Amino acid sequence: MEFKCVHCGFKMKLLFIQYSPGNIRLMKCENCKEVADEYIECEIMILLIDLILQKRKAYSHLLFNTRDNVDFEGILWKLGVLHLLVDSCKILLLKECKDYWGSSRSFELSFLVLGKVLLGVILSNLAFICTLFLSTRILLTSFTEITSFKSVLLAIVVSSYFKIFLMAMMIWEFPSSVPYVIDILVLSSNAVALRVVTRSTTARCIFICFSAHAAKFLANRMLR
Numbered sequence: 001m002e003f004k005c006v007h008c009g010f011k012m013k014l015l016f017i018q019y020s021p022g023n024i025r026l027m028k029c030e031n032c033k034e035v036a037d038e039y040i041e042c043e044i045m046i047l048l049i050d051l052i053l054q055k056r057k058a059y060s061h062l063l064f065n066t067r068d069n070v071d072f073e074g075i076l077w078k079l080g081v082l083h084l085l086v087d088s089c090k091i092l093l094l095k096e097c098k099d100y101w102g103s104s105r106s107f108e109l110s111f112l113v114l115g116k117v118l119l120g121v122i123l124s125n126l127a128f129i130c131t132l133f134l135s136t137r138i139l140l141t142s143f144t145e146i147t148s149f150k151s152v153l154l155a156i157v158v159s160s161y162f163k164i165f166l167m168a169m170m171i172w173e174f175p176s177s178v179p180y181v182i183d184i185l186v187l188s189s190n191a192v193a194l195r196v197v198t199r200s201t202t203a204r205c206i207f208i209c210f211s212a213h214a215a216k217f218l219a220n221r222m223l224r
Contacts, residue, residue, distance in 0.1 A: 128216035159193035
């Protein structure tokens, strides 16, 4: 299994040498001469803070250098289902759905509302995935870093962790603009993760993520 330097992306066979339990020596990158991955000795909290700050090194460590400890492919579908549920909660928290949900309706009609919301979320996310797939194939055909669309999708799903903050809106009241602010943070985080995976330019990654999110937004509007 090959790892990558978090600074330059150079492929590494080993990130550290362990002499005894708790006694390791971090390997240096042959290309940039820096320590290939200093996050190996860091606490998980430091990694989380750097992910929130959207540092490319943190994403590189998470996406490339932790796959021997975490089966990302195995939890991809679980994260996907979680994101669908969070998107559904987001729609239900919007003002129009609050009025719709709070009105005196029967249980059957309320169940139909939930079904309509979930169907809209699934279709809008399909529009997101299709746009992401087409844009990456069109704009990033010359980049050999992409081994499969699964790697791109994994990076996008993992970097959408800002959506978790929407769960707090189910407990505390926030301004109606908060979901849109979180969408902007998710878009920015997706662009950083996509750049790490593809080694492409920032402008292309932002355009790809913006196109996918715009397609999702338009599909969601049309299905309301």
